[in-house]
Amino acid sequence: MGKLTGKVAFITGASKGIGEGIAKVYAKYGAKVILAARSNRIEEIAENLRANGYEAIAVRMDVSNKGDIERAVECGIKAFGKIDILVNNAGVCKLGKFLEMSEEDRDFHIDVNIKGVWNTTKAILPYLIKNNYGKIVITSSVTGDMVADPGETAYAMTKAALVGFTKSLAVELAQYKINVNAICPGYVLTPMAEGIAKQSDEKSPDKVLKGIADAVPLKRLAEPEEIGELAAFLGSDESNYITGTQIVIDGGSTLPETISVGI
Incomplete structure (x- = not known):
């Protein structure tokens, strides 16, 4: 029996990187996983998980498209009958100097990193409220709220916004026994x-x-599965008394005051 046995998790951006790592770890701990992404590769990942004895389905979804989200959530509910955990992981980053960044590139970050989280949460939240239980895990970043490099203005702005979203939503949903937490990877x-x-x-x-x-x-x-382990903890009952928190997992990258001074 794993810590997520009996739970159903909806994971966005699950076709590669952190999302794929989270999906694999969730399945390892017994969750039934709904893998959502634009890429056809989610079919391959879901098939590999099923071949290893796990329960997984793939749903094609663009988080910037509200209709896509609603259809994907319906597919997940039809397959497993419920959703207990939402992992808002899908995100984009395109470097560019502020004065040279187009409105299209700015809006690309907003549409995926902010509106995607907003709309996916809104589509799934009624199911969590109905069950008077749920976990929402949001992949933010150390970038934006804590640190930043040149060329990351749009990315940093949107990732920092997710921390505010996490805290406010956590307060609002506490009455329903729904925990909302953000992971801030380095x-x-x-x-x-x-x-x-x-x-x-x-x-x-x-x-x-x-x-x-x-x-x-x-x-x-970090390896993607290491982020997955933290996400699994936040998706499990082990984290029942943790909400509205941003947890840094960065190998200590935000610790040095500078990289040029020392003994």
Whole structure:
């Protein structure tokens, strides 16, 4: 019996990176998982999970499309009869200097990182309230609320907004025994991190990733499954007295006062 046995989890952005890592860990702990993403790859991930004896379905969904979300939630309810846990993980990051960033790129971040979380939560919340129980886990970031690098204005703004959303929603939903918490990862070895590295240095992205890892006190990037372990804790009854919290999981990357002073 795993800590999530009997629970049904709806996970967005589950086709790669952190979302895929969370899906695998949730399944390992006994949850029935609904994998939601735009990519066809979620079909492959769901099939692999089923081949290993887990219960999983894939639903194609663009979190920036409200109709897509509603249809995906209906599919999940039809398959498993309920949803206990929502993991709002889908997110995007496109680097760009503030004065050079187009309104389209700004709105791309807002539509996915903020509206996607808003609309997915709104679609699933009635099921949690009906059961007088639920867990909402939101993937924010250390970027925005705590730290930032040049070119991350849109990403940082939207990820910081999710912390405010988490805290306010947690207060509002406490009466229904619904916990709302945010995970704030630092650098994780994902396709997004690799993409950002390529945007920074198209010719030597591996050098960028190594430089990032060297600046982290634990000297490495996190694996997606490590974020999944924290998400599983927050999705389980072990976290029943934790709500409205942002939990940092960054290998200590936000600890150094500077990277140039020391003994």
